[in-house]
Amino acid sequence: MGLVGILIGLGLLVLFAFRGWSVLLLAPFAALVAALLGGEPLLAKLTQVFMVSAAGFLAQFFPIFLLGAVFGKLMDDSGAVTAVAGFVAQRLGKRRVVLAVVLAGALVTYGGVSLFVAFFIIAPMAQSLFRAAAIPRRLIPAAIVLGTSTFTMSALPGTPSIQNAIPMPFFGTTPFAAPGLGIVASLIMLGIGLWWLERAAAKARRAGEGFGDEMYGACEHAADDELVREHATTAREFDPAEIRHGLRSDLPTPMLSATLPLVVVVAVNLMMSLLVLPRLDVSYLAEQRFGGTSLAAVAGVWSVSIALATAIAVVIALNRSRLPSLRQTMDAGANASALPVLSVGSLVGFGGVIAALPAFEPVRDWVLTIEGGPLVSLAFATNILAALTGSASGGLTIALDALGETYVNIAAQTGIDLSLLHRVAVIGSGTLDILPHNGAVVSLLAICGLSHRDSYFDIFMVGIVTSLLALLAVIALGSVLGSF
Structure with missing residues (x-):
């Protein structure tokens, strides 16, 4: 009955999340359903495990959620x-429109x-470029997904995405883990x-398809769509409702002022990871008042x-005259981080309850015995959990909470x-999370004024x-050559 409870809990979470119900309500409810069917004490599971x-x-x-949203x-x-x-x-230029958007x-x-x-920002720009080049607008979401939600989220060394940060406390790694493979x-x-x-695009051009109908202002209204908001907050670290808050500058931004903060993120991340932090004496972290941890974990x-x-400091210093209301902008950024971090935290709480159920032990054992070795089984676990939750960060954290210590032991x-x-x-975590119920997919289609039928196949590809x-x-290179 315990395994049935896990499946029912997951089913409820996936079904109602797809319909736009808040994960803040769904996750504890689904966790308690799984605990009830597993014969576990509900209040203890809620306060001592979920929370x-x-x-x-x-x-x-x-x-990371807070600073990323403010930035x-x-x-x-x-x-x-x-x-x-x-x-x-x-x-x-016009001949490389797709590449420009990506x-x-x-x-x-x-x-x-x-x-x-x-x-x-990019969806309206892509609309103008694709229209001028007579490329079907149904390809816009796929071009944006390729540029924003694939290699820069999960593979490029040093990417500051929350997904790239999640394994670091579990494995004691840096954002630049396995740079060559990345x-x-x-x-x-x-x-x-x-x-x-x-x-x-070439096939559509030969068929004379053209750009198609206009978006009818979809970009302007998507931020106010409650369904979009509920889907979005488990997908990434920014609440779309806060896009409307703050004040945008009407002044042109010089390229140096626009690009230098982006360079600073990568450069400082690299410097701190490989040069500064390894040289610090942080033996005090082992004390209980600091959680009895280690530098590798933090x-x-x-x-x-x-x-x-x-x-953030560089953006403000270079663009102070182009930030008409600095306080409102920073408040909006801070507020934009709150709902996503609580939503993903609730998914993690749900995963904690599931992983603590006695019925989960056979599931854990089965995952670890998947043919192909630990790399394959880890990839399988993160894929499936990200697919079920519709969240790369939620699925990844649940997988590592349940199996991370085991994989560290296997690695040793x-x-x-x-x-x-x-x-x-x-x-x-960044593969099967892009299924139709993924929050980023639902939100992007709404922003572009398109449906799953119009654009999802190209997003899938x-x-x-x-x-x-x-x-x-x-996996193949790592199995043969190891990490590089």
């Missing part, structure tokens, strides 16, 4: 994101700008994704947090580099197929 797991996630990752909002209101996207589009999304998200900020995976995702989109979160905080016994486990786990191929390549 402890959720609070643990907040304690570890709230700084994204500052970049938005200062006009920096618009300037970067416009510069890329202007330089590449690279614009990649540059801003790799530089630390929140996904949904990028969506609301670059290989990124090239596979980008290369195959661009090939598919250019092929689709260094990754520290480096990303410092990088984002430094970039078999000699597998923990950096390789880090990269496999992150790429694995550039988001899921390319990521799966990259994941297989990383």
Whole structure:
């Protein structure tokens, strides 16, 4: 009956989340249903397992959610994101429209700008470019997904995405874990994704399809859609409702002022991860007043947090005259982080309850015995949980909460580099999470004024197929050559 309870709990979570119900309500309810059918004490599961797991996630990752959302909002209101996207589009021209949209999304998200900020800036730009080039607008979501939600989320070394940060406390790794494998995976995702989109655009051109109907102002109204908001808050670290708050600058933003903060995020992250933090004497972390932890467990979160905080200071310093209401902008960014971190924390609490049920032990054992070794079983676990929750960050955290310590032990016994486990786990979480019920997919289609029928097949090809191929390549190379 315990296993049935787990399946029913998961089913309720997936079903009602897809219909737009708040995860803040769904996750504890589904967890209690699973606990009830498993014969476990409900109140103890709620307060001592669910809440402890959720609070643990907040304690570890709230700084990244907060700083990332504030940075994204500052970049938005200062006009920096618009300037970067416009510069890329202007330089590449009409003949490379698809590449322009993909690279614009990649540059801003790799530089630390929140996904949904990028969506609301790049979608209107893509509309203009695709119309001028007579490329079907149904391909716009796939081009944006390729640039913002694939290799810059899970594969590029040093990416400040929350997904890349989650394995760090479990494995004691840095944001630059397995950099060579990450670059290989990124090239596979980008290369195959661009090939598919250019092929689709050429096929449409031969058929005389053209751009199609207008968006009818979909971008302007999507931020106010409650269904979009509920889906979005488990997908990434920015609440779309806060896009409307704050004040955007009407002044043009010089490219130096627009791009330097993005460079700062990557450069400071690299410097803190590889040079500064390893040289510090942080033996005090072993004391109980600091949680009895180690530098390996916190260094990754520290480096990303410092990088984002430094970039925030740089944005303000370079663009103060283009931030008409600094307090409102920063308040909106801070508020934009609250609902997403609580939503993902609730998913993690749900996973904590499931993992603590006696019926979960056979499931854990079965995952660990999947043929192909620990890399394959880890990829399978993160894929399935990300698919079920519709959240790469939620699925990844649930998987590592349940299995992370086990994989660390396996790595110690078999000699597998923990950096390789880090990269496999992150790429694995970013594959099947892009199923139709994924919050980012639902939100992007609403922003673009399109339906799943219009655009999802191309999203599937550039988001899921390319990521799966990259994941297989990383597992194969890692199995033969180890981490590099």
